[in-house]
Every structure is written in structure tokens, then in C-alpha cells.
Amino acid sequence: MNRRKFVKNYSLIFLSSFIPKLAVGKEVKVFEITKSKREWKQILTDLEYKVMRKEGTERAYTSPLDKLFDKGIYHCKGCDLPLYSSDHKYNSGTGWPSFWKALPGAIGTKTDKKFFMVRTECHCSRCGSHLGHIFDDGPQPTGKRHCINGVSLRFKKA
Numbered sequence: 001m002n003r004r005k006f007v008k009n010y011s012l013i014f015l016s017s018f019i020p021k022l023a024v025g026k027e028v029k030v031f032e033i034t035k036s037k038r039e040w041k042q043i044l045t046d047l048e049y050k051v052m053r054k055e056g057t058e059r060a061y062t063s064p065l066d067k068l069f070d071k072g073i074y075h076c077k078g079c080d081l082p083l084y085s086s087d088h089k090y091n092s093g094t095g096w097p098s099f100w101k102a103l104p105g106a107i108g109t110k111t112d113k114k115f116f117m118v119r120t121e122c123h124c125s126r127c128g129s130h131l132g133h134i135f136d137d138g139p140q141p142t143g144k145r146h147c148i149n150g151v152s153l154r155f156k157k158a
């Protein structure tokens, strides 16, 4: 192999190592609202950042929203998109604010395989901030339980 050919082949291998992440990346989504890490840190507390941008989980029974049943709308703390209505909230007894459905088009989902479990992760459809997980043990009519971190939400009373 002459040197020029070698360099060409080598650079192809080098380039192709980046392609899977860009082109095939399973769950790479582009959200309408994006911010740098620094910008997120400016508007979120440490806990909010950990939950919303790093898919963390707040401690159970710590959110004042868990036992709140006033009429109103729960907005994304990252971008203010209306996500959940109090009409669909219920007391699941889990210690996290729980809803049996989201507002139309408000959330996106993906498969989360962390901690040796297969769960459905949900996030704000506009800024991608992590909200919580969706389980199949919720009340009718959907049978779904959207188990949401209260720190990801901002409640606006009707």
C-alpha cells in the first residue's frame, strides 16, 4: 500500500467511526428549544438540572405537587410548555405526582434500559427535559401511570 492510499483509507475509517452516532444514533432527537449546559444551569437549580437534564429522580414524597389537587395546568420548568392538566392527575400513592395522560403532543417517550429494567421514559416534547416514566398500572381510561418528578413541573392555577 502506498502512503497516499494508506492515508485515504485511514481517514475513511476515522470518519466512519463518527457516522453511526450522527446518522444511526437511535434516540438522537432535535428539539425546538435547545440550550447549552451552561444555559440550563443558569435557569435550573442543581436538583432540577440533575433530574431534567441528566434523567435523575427526585426523592419520593419530596414534591409539594404530589398532594396538590387544585385545578390548573402543569408546565415544563425548562420551556413553559403546558404538559399535564389537573383533570388527569390522581393520587398513586407512590410519592410522585401522577397523571393518567399528558396533554396532546406535550411529551415524547423513549425506551430506558437503565438499572436492568425496561421502562418508558418521558420528556418534554419541546425542550427534551426529562419528566419521569410511564407505567401500565394506572387508572382507566388509559391504564397508564405517568410518574413525574415534581421538580420538572411548574404548576399554574386555573
Ligand SMILES: [Zn+2]
Pocket: 076, 077, 078, 079, 080, 081, 124, 125, 126, 127, 128, 129
Ligand atoms: Zn420543555
